[in-house]
Amino acid sequence: MLTYSIPTEAGGTGKTTTAINLARAHADAGHDVLLVDLDSQNVSATWFLGDVEWAKDQQHPCLSKIIMGLGSDASLTDIVVAQEEEGFDLLPRHVNDSNFESYYRKAESMAQMEGREFEPCVQLRDQIARERLHTEYDVIIYDVDGSANLKLNQALAASQNVVVPFTVSEKGQSSVGGIRESLNGIESDLGISMTVSALVPNMVDYSSVQECKIAARIIDSDEYTTPIAIGDRATLEKMANGGGSLRSVIADGHGGEKHERTADRYDILAAYLERKANLSDREVDTETPPYYDRIQKYLGSEVVA
Ligand SMILES: Nc1ncnc2c1ncn2[C@@H]1O[C@H](COP(=O)(O)OP(=O)(O)O)[C@@H](O)[C@H]1O
């Protein structure tokens, strides 16, 4: 079983892009995959994959109400939408999911009134366990917001593992430090331990010495593993509004060799994560990431030392 959240401190760093391409890569490797959309923004995985018909229907059950036990007999399994073209399942975002915080408070006060215990942040984790989704799926990925909030904490508690995309800038670099801090916070609040499985430098401008320096510093540090990096690829924007994963964009005739190479990178990262979770024994060489040559070319001997 492999499960992880994709958090960063900031918005627009490529979390949803990374989540969808990884979900597709795991599915292509033959695994049963569930992608859970916990984004608060409209520009969420559900939107990238092509909207879901009932997502605006007020009467339709949504993830937030189900996990808070608020007036819905539905299960998460009932609201899963199979993505036929991609080969994975999606727990979509419903408009009412933007009321997450108020549902959470309501569930908390109901529990207090009834004298029941209300453990913080674990409602999603518990519902996933009740429905035995961990045995039904090989891989569960939680796509979350950029900001620290209750929904993010639910995802962290359910996954206890993260893959962190970040933009290679001074700001991006400081947000890597911020992630560890927020993980430390949730570890002590919930008494769990969190793993950082990989960092993913994203939107790297290989022609910028400054960006290459920052990327090299992170790759060379022993603190985190960086199996892949993704360049600044305008084509990824074709995934928007129903375009789906990069593999889907290519299958629909909107991609070429460059896009194949980018999609191959996500396969490498997926294989690395699968191997770490004992889902696969495919060899992945993370000692010399495939993009490192490129970074060194711009930096010469300056960084290699
Ligand atoms: N490597 C990349 N190169 C160029 N554009 C990218 C890249 N990764 C993501 N994007 C674009 O950046 C925007 C934000 O990406 P998204 O995945 O929605 O970020 P987040 O989920 O962190 O808010 C989208 O328009 C997406 O297409």
Ligand SMILES: [Mg+2]
């Ligand atoms: Mg997003």
